Amino acid sequence: MQNDVEKLVDMLSKVFSNTKIKEIMTKPPIVVTQETKIKYVKDIMRIKGISGMPVIAPGFKLVGIISIEDIIRVFENGSFDDRVNKWMTPDPVYLKEDEMLLHFLQVNEDLKYGRYPVVNNDHKVVGVVTKLDILSWMFKKLGYIYVHDERREKALNKKYMSTITGELLDKEGVDFTYKIDYDSVEMIGAAATRLKRFLKERKIQEDIIRKISIATYEAEANVVIHSGSTGNIYCWIKQDHIKVLIEDFGKGIEDLEQAMKEGFTTAPDNIKEKGFGAGMGLPNMKRFSDRMTIVSSIGKGVKVEILYYIK
Amino acid sequence: MKLEKIIKELNLRIISAANNDIEIINGNIGDLLSEVMRTAKPDSVWITYQTHQNIVAVAEVVGIKAIIIPYGLHYSEDTVEKAREHGVYLLESDETAFAVSGKLYGLIS
Numbered sequence: 001m002q003n004d005v006e007k008l009v010d011m012l013s014k015v016f017s018n019t020k021i022k023e024i025m026t027k028p029p030i031v032v033t034q035e036t037k038i039k040y041v042k043d044i045m046r047i048k049g050i051s052g053m054p055v056i057a058p059g060f061k062l063v064g065i066i067s068i069e070d071i072i073r074v075f076e077n078g079s080f081d082d083r084v085n086k087w088m089t090p091d092p093v094y095l096k097e098d099e100m101l102l103h104f105l106q107v108n109e110d111l112k113y114g115r116y117p118v119v120n121n122d123h124k125v126v127g128v129v130t131k132l133d134i135l136s137w138m139f140k141k142l143g144y145i146y147v148h149d150e151r152r153e154k155a156l157n158k159k160y161m162s163t164i165t166g167e168l169l170d171k172e173g174v175d176f177t178y179k180i181d182y183d184s185v186e187m188i189g190a191a192a193t194r195l196k197r198f199l200k201e202r203k204i205q206e207d208i209i210r211k212i213s214i215a216t217y218e219a220e221a222n223v224v225i226h227s228g229s230t231g232n233i234y235c236w237i238k239q240d241h242i243k244v245l246i247e248d249f250g251k252g253i254e255d256l257e258q259a260m261k262e263g264f265t266t267a268p269d270n271i272k273e274k275g276f277g278a279g280m281g282l283p284n285m286k287r288f289s290d291r292m293t294i295v296s297s298i299g300k301g302v303k304v305e306i307l308y309y310i311k
Numbered sequence: 312m313k314l315e316k317i318i319k320e321l322n323l324r325i326i327s328a329a330n331n332d333i334e335i336i337n338g339n340i341g342d343l344l345s346e347v348m349r350t351a352k353p354d355s356v357w358i359t360y361q362t363h364q365n366i367v368a369v370a371e372v373v374g375i376k377a378i379i380i381p382y383g384l385h386y387s388e389d390t391v392e393k394a395r396e397h398g399v400y401l402l403e404s405d406e407t408a409f410a411v412s413g414k415l416y417g418l419i420s
Binding site: 185186188189190192193196206210213214217218274275276278279280281284287 | 342343344345346347348349353359361363364365366367368369371372373374389397
């Protein structure tokens with residue numbers, strides 16, 4: 001029996017020494033800045049169901065960490081209008097994305113914090129890793145136990161949590177949906193024009209319809225040209241706003257910051273000949289929406305959410 | 312100016328027609344679709360070298376009512392079909408893009 005346990009531990013340490021933190025960490029990370037007020041931090045923690053966040057300076061440089069324990073201290077001694085820099089723990093313990101999992105276990109053995117920010121070579125925050133992340137990953141690898149995760153439920157495409165307002169939207173009770181399951185450039189616009197027609201029927205304001213159509217067209221073009229996969233469009237019409245979600249299951253965006261830059265494109269030449277690939281797609285989506293979030297990482301597709309206020 | 316009048320004044324050939332009574336208040340030139348989406352105004356005319364069917368979707372999304380291509384270019388069949396479906400005017404000119412846009416600008420401004 002002792003032999004078996006030793007063999008297992010040996011095997012596991014081999015796996016742990018060969019797996020990098022970046023393979024297990026949660027990304028993109030939810031972060032706050034030093035100037036953020038505590039009341040917003042607690043809202044984010046509540047909505048996202050997390051117990052702590054890295055604190056960043058411009059450029060995503062790690063400067064601190066703020067946790068639910070800090071929020072409790074604010075509740076006892078401070079004001080929710082205080083800013084993060086007053087209550088955060090500066091210079092937190094962090095991990096590097098290229099370090100091995102074994103290193104995390106060694107660090108955590110002594111310190112046992114709830115979560116650790118993960119940085120890249122430029123000391124920019126690229127993710128967060130917790131004990132639960134490790135456990136979930138381990139169980140999946142071992143195939144023994146299925147870990148219930150609300151995020152998995154959403155990954156089964158039943159619900160979507162808005163990254164703008166935090167509300168849980170029902171994909172099945174959506175007002176409009178369209179499947180982007182074509183990969184020919186000629187078809188770009190099919191979804192956007194259909195959505196435009198739908199919004200016209202619903203008597204939405206002309207200028208808002210126009211903005212929604214433009215942004216949706218650009219998002220649709222991105223799915224067809226870049227994702228290498230299929231996608232879906234969902235539109236929810238609420239009392240005072242309209243939300244559109246364009247998601248795809250493709251290769252994802254490698255560098256979001258770069259992709260948002262005007263003029264940057266990864267479109268091939270044959271696409272550019274037709275007038276696509278000006279590098280204005282994402283900037284246009286931002287320009288023609290009231291609020292926009294885009295969530296993506298390599299291999300995990302893209303989710304663009306745009307919001308429009310209606311009177 | 313009424314699109315009908317513009318078509319007459321510029322001697323444009325109608326390849327695909329739609330609703331006749333349109334008031335054109337603006338124009339745009341460009342071959343980069345995203346740039347056109349960014350700058351075009353509703354109820355406008357678009358002068359371009361692009362002849363593939365995506366120009367119709369772009370026009371519909373942004374509110375361009377008519378597309379003009381200059382001398383020597385012709386719309387593909389798919390484009391014509393799509394234009395009929397979506398109610399976008401497809402027009403051809405026998406002049407250069409430079410001449411057409413100059414004259415159009417004079418008419419509309």
